[in-house]
Amino acid sequence: MKSILKVTMKPMVLIATLLLSQTSYAQGASDNLTFDNDYRAQHMGKFKHGGKDKLFRKMAKVLELTDSQKEQIKTIKLSAKEQNQTLKESLKQMKVEQKALIHADVFDEHAFTALFNAYQPTIAQAALAKAKTKHAIYNVLTAEQKAKWQTFMDKKQQRRKKG
Structure with a gap:
């Protein structure tokens, strides 16, 4: 019974971890994009x-x-x-x-x-x-x-x- 749980649970935990890490990475990237746009707006002015x-x-x-x-x-x-x-x-x-x-x-x-x-x-x-x-x-x-x-x-x- 333990080996069946190990065999089925390990891949599920691995998949969940990968999915969550990708989501958090994507969120961080979009935050940086917003920062870059704000920075440009402030420092580049209208030119x-x-x-x-x-x-x-x-x-x-x-x-x-x-x-x-x-x-x-x-x-x-x-x-x-x-x-x-x-x-x-x-x-x-x-x-x-x-x-x-x-x-x-x-x-x-x-x-x-x-x-x-x-x-x-x-x-x-x-x-x-x-x-x-x-x-x-x-x-x-x-x-x-x-x-x-x-x-x-x-x-x-x-x-x-x-x-």
């Missing part, structure tokens, strides 16, 4: 693959920026961000209105054109602010760094054209 911060880090590395230059550029970017906050809010409102027009049952060309024309001064101001910021950052660089950055950007543009 893909590091976004603007990645470009700044690349610029600092390629041009071998001094600490002083890095601080100047950070100050310029922070100042621009503060100044452009109202423009950003206005452009967000335009996007909301634009989506409403696009998702309507019938597309109204005149309404879209009117919307675009109404926000044209805001769009121009945003473009001007962006150009001023880029100009200020560019003027922080030395002549050698400017040449090096131009070469880097030209190569980057060539890679984009090929891809």
Whole structure:
């Protein structure tokens, strides 16, 4: 009788143990997946693959920026961000209105054109602010760094054209 129990119980216990261990392992893996997604959401922000911060880090590395230059550029970017906050809010409102027009049952060309024309001064101001910021950052660089950055950007543009 004991040998029959041993023969039938051992495989059942082994199977139960394996099934339970797989279930707990799968639960742990899904917890890590959630953690990874939360981590990405917090640390990547709204930019893909590091976004603007990645470009700044690349610029600092390629041009071998001094600490002083890095601080100047950070100050310029922070100042621009503060100044452009109202423009950003206005452009967000335009996007909301634009989506409403696009998702309507019938597309109204005149309404879209009117919307675009109404926000044209805001769009121009945003473009001007962006150009001023880029100009200020560019003027922080030395002549050698400017040449090096131009070469880097030209190569980057060539890679984009090929891809």
